[in-house]
Amino acid sequence: MLLPFAGLFLGFLIWPLLNALYFAFTDFNGVTPPSWTGLDNFRRLWFEDPRFRTALVNSLIYVTCTVTLSTVASLALAVAFRGTSWRDRVLRTIFFLPSVTSTIAVMLIWRWIFSGERFGLANTVLSWFGADPVSWLSTPRWTVPLLVIMAVWGGCGYGMVIFVSGLNAIPDELYEAARLDGATDWQQFRHITLPQLKPVTTYVVITGLIGAFQVFEAVYIVFRGVSSVGGVQDGGLMLVPYLYDLGFTRFQLGYASAIAWTLFLIIFVISMIQLRVTRALREW
C-alpha cells in the first residue's frame, strides 16, 4: 500500500533531486549529453557571475523585508480580529482573500495599478498630492519595494489564520491571573501573549522565509523585461526567476541546476535552524 506513493516519490522527487545534483557538475544544454566540468558551475556562480549576485542580494533584501513586515502585520491582525463575532469573521475573510486568488490574476491587477501612465491608480493617488507620475515598473530602484508591498498584501492573511489559532490555544487563566495582578493590556501582550506564541511565530517566520525565497510569479508577470525575466536592469531578479531564465530560456541546464542546489542549500539551512529552535523552545 506504500508502493504507489513510494514509486512516485522516488521517481519524481528523490531521483530528480539527485539528477539535479549531477547536472550541477556538468555542462548540459538538454540536447547533447551532459559533459562533466566538476566544480566549474559553482565557481562561476559564486565568484564570477554578477547576475547571480544581483539575484542573491535582491532575494535577501526581499525576503528580510517581506518576512518582517508580514509577520508583524499578521500578528497585529490576529490580535485585533481573533474573535468569533460576525464583524471579526468578515474582516478575517477580507484579509485572507488574496491567499485564495490566483497569483497570476493578482499580479496582473498590480501591473495595471502601477502602470507608469497617468491613468495608473498609484500615479492617480500621487497626483492628489501634487506629485509627478512615477514609472514604477521600469525604475529598478522601485522593483524590490513594490514586490515587498505585493507580498505583504498577499501573505498577511495566511499568517493571520495561523496566529489566530495560536492565540486561541493560550489558556484564559493566564490572562485572568494577570488581570487580578493589575497588568495592563500591553503588559499582558508582552508577558503572556508573545512568549506563548513563540512556537507559532517561529513556524510563521520560517515558512515565510522558505516561501519568500521561492518567489517567481510576481517577478515574471509584473516586471518581465524585454530580454530577461528580471525586470529592467535585473532590478527584480531573484533565485527562481534566474533559475527559470537560465534553464528554460537559455537552456543552460547544468548551470541552472547549480542555482537550484544553491537554493536547496539555503532552504536546508533555514529548516535546520527551525528544527533547532523548535527543539530549544520545547525544552524551554
Add this chain to the structure above:
Amino acid sequence: MGRLLRLPLYLAALTMLVPFYWMAAAAFKPVPELTRNPPSFVPGDPTLDAFYEPSYDPGVRADQTVAGLFQRYPDVPGGFLRFMGNSLFVAATITVLSLLIAALAAYALTKMDLPGRRAIFVVVVASMMIPWQVTLVPNYLIVRNLEWLNSYQGYIVPALAKAFVVFFLVQYMRSIPDDLVHAARVDGAGEFRIWWRVVMPLMRPALAAMAILVVLAEWNNFLWPLIIVQDDTMANVPVALSRLNASNAFNPNNMAVIMAASLLTSLPTVIFFLAFQKHFTRGIALSGIKG
C-alpha cells in the same frame, strides 16, 4: 489595546479590497474610459465588451474595438472556457489521486507492521524541505523523454506524490485507535477493506482540509504548466492569463479583457473558499500548530 489597533486596521481592510475593486471596475469599462486621465472609479458606462464585443470583426483592424475574451483563441475549441476546463480537470484529478495515494501510504505507515517504517517516515518528513523548483530541470527532462510534454499526464503524474499530505494524514491517523483495525483484522477483513471501510470514513475532516489546500494550489499552479505546455489548447488558466498579458502588454485597450479574464479566474476560487471556509482555515491552522 484592541480598540486602538482596530481603527487603522479597518482602513487597512478597505485598502486590501482596492485591487479587487480595481480589477472588477476595469473589466466593465469601455475602451476609451480605460485610459482616461484621471481614471474613473466607477465605470461611467458599464459594458460587457471585455467578455464579448458584438461589433468586433476580426477582418477589420480598428483602434477602438478589441476582441472580447470569449472571441479570442479562434484555434482553441471552447476558447477561454477550455482553459478553465483544463484547470478544473487537472486540479480535481490531482487532488483525488494524490489524496488516495497519500492515504494509502499513511495507512501503511501507521497501521501496518512495515519494516523500517519509522525511517521511511523520517525521509518523507525530511523531503518536505526540498524546494520543488530544484527538481524542475530533471522533471522537465523526464516528462520530455516520456513524451508527456503538452499532455494531461505531464501535468498530473509528477504532482501526485505529496509528502506534506502524507505527513498530515499520518499525524491524524495516529489518533485513530489501533484496536479498531485489529478488530477488523480478527473479523477477517483484508487491509484494503479496512483502509477503505474503517479508517477512511474517520479521516474525513483531515481529507477535506487537505483536499481544499491541494485543489487551490493546483488551480493556481503556474511554473510547471508554463514549462510543459507548448500548445494553447493545453494551457491552464494561469498560463493562458500570462500569455494574454504577454501578447497585449503594450496596448492598454486590451486591459479590460485581461481584467475580465482575471476576474473569471479568481471568482471560482473565492466562491469555493467562501463555501468551505471552515475546513480551509482549520487545515491551515492545524498545519501551522503541528509544524
